[in-house]
Amino acid sequence: MPERVQKILSQWGIASRRQAEQMILDGRVKLNGVVAELGQKADPACDRVEVDGQVIQATERPQLIYLLLNKPAGIISTCDDPHDRRTVLELLPKSLRQGQGLHPIGRLDVESTGAILLTNDGELTHYLTHPRHHIPKTYEVWVNGEVSRSVLQHWREGVMLDHRKTLPASVEVLRRTPSSTLLRIILREGRNRQIRRVAEQLGHPVLQLHRSAIGDIQLHPSGKPALAAGQYRPLEDFEIRVLKQGMNPPLEKLPAQTKE
Template sequence: MEARLQKVLSEFGIASRREAEEMIRRSRVRINGVVAQLGQKVDPQKDKITVDGQLVSARDRPTLVYVLLNKPLGVVSTCDDPQGRKTVLDLLPPDLRQGYGIHPVGRLDVNSTGALILTNDGELTFRLTHPRHSIPKTYQVLVKGHPPKAVLEEWRQGVLLDGRKTRPAQVSLLESLAENTRLEIILQEGKNRQIRRVAEQLGYPVIKLHRSAIGSIELQKSQKPCLREGKYRFLQDDEIRCLQNQTKHIPIKDSAELRSVKKHEMANKKDR
């Protein structure tokens, strides 16, 4: 059965869908000896697909793996780092990081800690990082100073960031310390460094930021010890199903499909 090339590459664990698109743009992928085009459809059972000269076969499709990691401070949420810093993959055993082609889903910045999912499931990765996903993420945040109720309410209602208002957030006061305040913040979106930027804009910069849960997937499960910093565990079947169910409403459209839709919409506008 034919499918878009970037979808096939993600399903085979070669790369995430966005990474596969970039590989195609760089002419690293060929179909039956011819340089592939973004959005091209292929039949993996009939077509010869190569990446950097290496044949990709349906037999290479890996077992899907889902991992929860407690990311430590100073570790970057990428597969490799040009600056030579330790990455989240360095925290996994060699057979897991090399044999399955897993990658982090989204990011925690280098100065943040906590829950991070890694997988080789390209479809789930695409859905979880899609702007329309609404899986809540829970953070424990230490901010400088003591934000008053009015500021916390402003944060809850949404704050202008890059010209757009953030989605409403759940912001709860956990503890008021001598010079700082501990908050719990639950977001249903993931703009780049959103909590840090909003806190800075409101005048109460972040001192520490820790993500404790992604949806119902928690670093500390009931009646079990917390997943220690730098350690990982495999997700349970019910946790995987929960992620899949919460994202199944999101349409899978890669950039090639989105461009096609936009061109069609523009053509319709011109005809009016």
């Protein structure tokens, strides 16, 4: 059955849908010997698809993998880095890093720690990074200074970033010290470095940022061993089902968004 080439590449675990689109734009993908164009369709059963000169066989599609990883500070949330910094993929064994098409869903900046999902399911990646899909993400954030009630309320109602107001957020105080405040923040959007930028704008720079949950997927679930920094685990079947809820509506025409 014909599918868009970028969708085929994401289904085979070659790249996320967004990465596959860029590969096509860069001329790295050929369809039946001719450089593919964005939006072209192909049938894996009878068309020849090449990526960087290598023919992709439909039978080589890897088994779908879904992982939760506790990212340490100093690790990059990408598949590779031009500055040779360590990436989240380097925390995995070679059997998972090579030939599986694993990639992170969204990002945590290099200084931040905590929950990040990795998969070779390009369709799920496309869905979860789409701006229409507002999966809540929970963060525990130490900020500088004592945060007042008025600042908390301002943060909850939304703050102007790049000429656009942030969506309402849940912001509550967990702990105070004479010089800092620990907040639990739940966001339903993920603009680039959003928490750090909002905190800076409100006069309380972030000292430490840790993502503890993605939707109902907890990094440290009650009654179970905590996932230490640098460790990973496969997602439970029910966690995968929760992530895939609502994937049926077509989302292809709108651009993907970047993550916190």
